Amino acid sequence: MSAQKPVVIDLKFERREVDAALANAFSGRQVLRASDPDLDLSEARYAVIWKPEPNLFRRAPNLQVLFSGGAGVDHILTLPDLPDIPIVRFVDESLTTRMSEWVVLQALSHLRQVPAYLKQQRERQWRELPQPEARDLTVGVMGLGVLGQDSARKLKIMGFNVIGWSRSRKTIDGIETFDGAELETFLSKTDILVGLLPLTPDTRGIFDAALFSKLRKSGALGKPVFINAGRGGSQVEADVISALEGGVLGGVSLDVFEKEPLPADSPLWRMENVMVTPHAASASDVRALFRNAEAQMERFEAGQPLQHLVDRRTGY
Numbered sequence: 001m002s003a004q005k006p007v008v009i010d011l012k013f014e015r016r017e018v019d020a021a022l023a024n025a026f027s028g029r030q031v032l033r034a035s036d037p038d039l040d041l042s043e044a045r046y047a048v049i050w051k052p053e054p055n056l057f058r059r060a061p062n063l064q065v066l067f068s069g070g071a072g073v074d075h076i077l078t079l080p081d082l083p084d085i086p087i088v089r090f091v092d093e094s095l096t097t098r099m100s101e102w103v104v105l106q107a108l109s110h111l112r113q114v115p116a117y118l119k120q121q122r123e124r125q126w127r128e129l130p131q132p133e134a135r136d137l138t139v140g141v142m143g144l145g146v147l148g149q150d151s152a153r154k155l156k157i158m159g160f161n162v163i164g165w166s167r168s169r170k171t172i173d174g175i176e177t178f179d180g181a182e183l184e185t186f187l188s189k190t191d192i193l194v195g196l197l198p199l200t201p202d203t204r205g206i207f208d209a210a211l212f213s214k215l216r217k218s219g220a221l222g223k224p225v226f227i228n229a230g231r232g233g234s235q236v237e238a239d240v241i242s243a244l245e246g247g248v249l250g251g252v253s254l255d256v257f258e259k260e261p262l263p264a265d266s267p268l269w270r271m272e273n274v275m276v277t278p279h280a281a282s283a284s285d286v287r288a289l290f291r292n293a294e295a296q297m298e299r300f301e302a303g304q305p306l307q308h309l310v311d312r313r314t315g316y
């Protein structure tokens, strides 16, 4: 028997992508696919999972480490029969880079009034709109983890004034930062709010009417903008819609929703100055996911500490 312990894969990703990535992954290690309901998974010591089958932990009772198929782990921490073993998050440059691309794209789209110009184009209207510069606006990033920090730095490169908020204060060159207790001060300086928070009991519903009302109203865009790519459970969608209708928010970009897929009857689909993407801001690259998991398994088997471990007390 190989010293490399078997791994079970249970990823609700595009099957072709998983198959293609598996063709070049986990060399020398036995790989079990949970999608085969008759397969004995009792030998598996690791599981790489994204929205796994509810009976996975009963079928694989001897797991030693869980690997999340994404950066967020809310989908794991709420699973029934979750074993008390380490959980490793997916942290990878490809994921980080693509998230920052999405965030910068959305911030620039609101700055340069892309939704309004697209509407004018459809109406064959030639009309120049007022044009503030990035440096006239402050982007406030809520969540300064792996993704939030990279996005903050890239927004800064584009010329925005950038500030950030996280549970514990961070030190980032050129970026004013605030800790958990300073939320109101942070919001009062923010023209474009970016959500890159994990979903935890503390962040559920945090983006609500009360929070939107505290954003700066005197910014160069006239009204504040809300951008969220963290988790939909952190936003109160009815409040997002009312804030848009009532003029509390001037624009919104959402990649994540309370219910996914976003229901066809949601007003968000058709509201002006709302940009919707289908939880695609930064999808996991499955090849990178397997490379990362494999490297961590090797560390574990060599007696080295695992990296990017989830803290079950904080929920991320």
Ligand code: NDP
Pocket: 070, 071, 072, 073, 095, 099, 142, 143, 144, 145, 146, 147, 148, 165, 166, 167, 168, 169, 180, 196, 197, 198, 199, 200, 202, 203, 229, 230, 231, 255, 256, 279, 280, 281, 282, 283, 316
């Ligand atoms: P990290 O764990 O690296 O960072 C999380 C950040 O949020 C930290 O700065 C943390 O503060 C802060 N935070 C958490 N809870 C609170 C709180 N209650 N109050 C204040 N700050 C808080 O996560 P990542 O940056 O890697 O990812 C963030 C989230 O992005 C993921 O959890 C996932 O939900 C989402 N995501 C979405 C994707 C998409 O395609 N839409 C793709 C990938 C991820 P502190 O630093 O003090 O701990």
Ligand code: OXD
Pocket: 069, 070, 071, 072, 073, 282, 283, 284
């Ligand atoms: C993630 C995601 O958490 O894709 O990685 O949402």
